[in-house]
Amino acid sequence: MSQYDVQLSNITKRFGDVVAVDDLSLEIEQGEFLTLLGPSGCGKTTTLRCIAGFETPTEGDVHIRDQRVNTVPPFERDTSMVFQSYALFPHMTVGENVAFGLERQGLPDSHATDGGTVTRSGGLREALGGLIDRHGREEIDARVANVLELVEMPGYEDRAISELSGGQQQRVALARAIVTEPAVLLLDEPLGALDLKLRKSMQVELKNLQEDLGVTFVYVTHDQEEALTMSDQIAVMNDGQIEQLGTATEIYEQPETEFVADFIGETNLVRGSYRETDDSAVIATDGLEFAVSRDTEATDADDASFAIRPEKIRLGADAQGQDNEFQGEVVDEIYKGNLGKFVVRLENGHQLTVDMQIRDQGVYRSTGETIRVGWSRENAVVLTR
Template identity: 75%
Template sequence: MVSYDVRLDGITKRFDDVVAVDDVSLDIEAGKFLTLLGPSGCGKTTLLRCIDGFETPTSGDVFIRGERVNDIPPFERDTSMVFQSYALFPHMTVGENISFGLEMQGFPDRDQATDGGVATNGGFGAAFKRLVSRTGSEEIDARVAEALELVELPDYQERKVSELSGGQQQRVALARALITQPTVLLLDEPLGALDLKLRKNMQVELKNLQKELDTTFVYVTHDQEEALTMSDQIAVMNDGHLEQLGSATEIYEEPETEFVADFIGETNLLRGSYTETPDGAVVECNGLSFRVPHEPDADGEVSFAVRPEKIRLGKDARGLDNVFEADVTDEIYKGNLGKFVVDLPNGQRLTVDMQITDRSKYFSTGQNVAVGWSADNAVVLTR
């Protein structure tokens, strides 16, 4: 039986006259890595903050492990947040930063723990003072050491935050969030401040860590490659709406809307009139007929998408369902890959990616070449 750590039921969030999130319903399965993906201003961070409690929905309900949490403050929810800015305390050591969440939860310190290990909490101020004075229980010390091992920063407890690189600070922020063992870990573009190489390395490490812990991760990003690399499921958002929910393969190979097809990776979008013929479905576009897969919901004007890597040039195009003569108007040599812009006879412009296995078969600007693709490699879009 499938269980869900997070359920969002009709979440809408308004800021005065601006609707940041518009009637979003979403179930997040326990132990999965879900990414909220979309352009800036699409509502993904606002939705994340509704889960954590930093924002209260204007309407709709948030459930964590079946409990409605709309009226529960952030510090009482079974969640932790990793921010893009990391939000580390500069005057504290690494160990003090990581243990902060445990102190806030009332873990016993060396001076105040009872024989039964129950903290005499004393509230936020008392906990903060204990942390600044670097007191703490053996249990906290052990948990901090374990968290640092988990993020591959052993023996960093006494380091100052200012002595750490950006990647190391990101790991400390992650350890601080994980040490409280939340049901749901929320991550708001945590890799955005890292350089490209480190960001790619951290993508793999985050996914491996999520699998090891079996903790539900909800991750926000505008980076399509990042989402495709790490996610079990991707929720694509646009203008406050949920456009599509699916696996990385489903989102990339079977987009349901023009927005998803265009936003995820690179694609060629063509528009025309959809009809059924004895030989299969076709789309008529500016005097050319393109064979496409049968789409039960298609009627009249539609779009269809073809990824650049699905299109073939030259001899490789012969015998495919859609074959046309085209002129190469631009080309970019990228080592192992050639990127070509070709114009069809009806003026439609396509982008084509070709793996370069033989330099002698490379094409140049001005050449007339055959261009083609299989009907099954097109996706008909009705929305």
């Protein structure tokens, strides 16, 4: 068996003249939490729907655990899906909602058991499979009870959906999806309807649940912080293609394109002419030269750029001795308590956004102040377009 739970090979999906997904290939390892991240219209949800079977690729192949599933309907694929709206049945109780997939799927004749105790470690089948030998309704009820305990909602079987909070409804949707023991769980912006505080809490809970279950998660979001918080791998999408695939650290610290650098977090982009020096390289623009590390991809000397994150730039005495050191003027500032956000205009007119941690009383910068700014060449990432 392949080490991959999902393989997309040269997937293209067209809706008339619109190309939603454009020759996309992707391999998702067993037990991985992979996030498809990008702006609205980039193709991430269409890609997820191709995996789920709600869309059929115009070209290319979808494999789930070595099975080509292009023409296999959604209910026959080894996947489950959690929607942004949760899609719970309001006329059913919590228990009936969770049991729905099992009843539609049908159950094996028996489950081997060790007493039915739920644990917060081990695989999904171990967590749900520890049941007394049962058949039919009794077995369904036992599995529903086990999975509700797994999502920290024990004893909620008889509750009405209307009696639940948003976070509880989200847990019920998760329980309904995982109770069928899928190879792959697909999640389409499932936290989008929650308030900010609950969303942040559920991010941690989702990641912990995924690690406990060992199930492959494919998660769709446009929220960069959400992706950075939860993912083992992030596929940043743009115009139906993957711009970059990597870990959260790789995506943030070493973006490969201007789109990725600009979309993930906040950054300063500087364009100019690239040339190599004896020991490194520079990008020159409007009378200033910025020291950067050498980059084998920067082949077009007149059309280069680099990105520098606001928190990587130093101000005042901290800027002295850096590879890049310039004089500038503070033209705007925002006080955030523990953080100061400044816009500094360099002598050539270029403006940089700088974040400064406010560690000591009375240490702050004001609009109109002349100040030194600086950063290391290693923190300036040379980009492709």
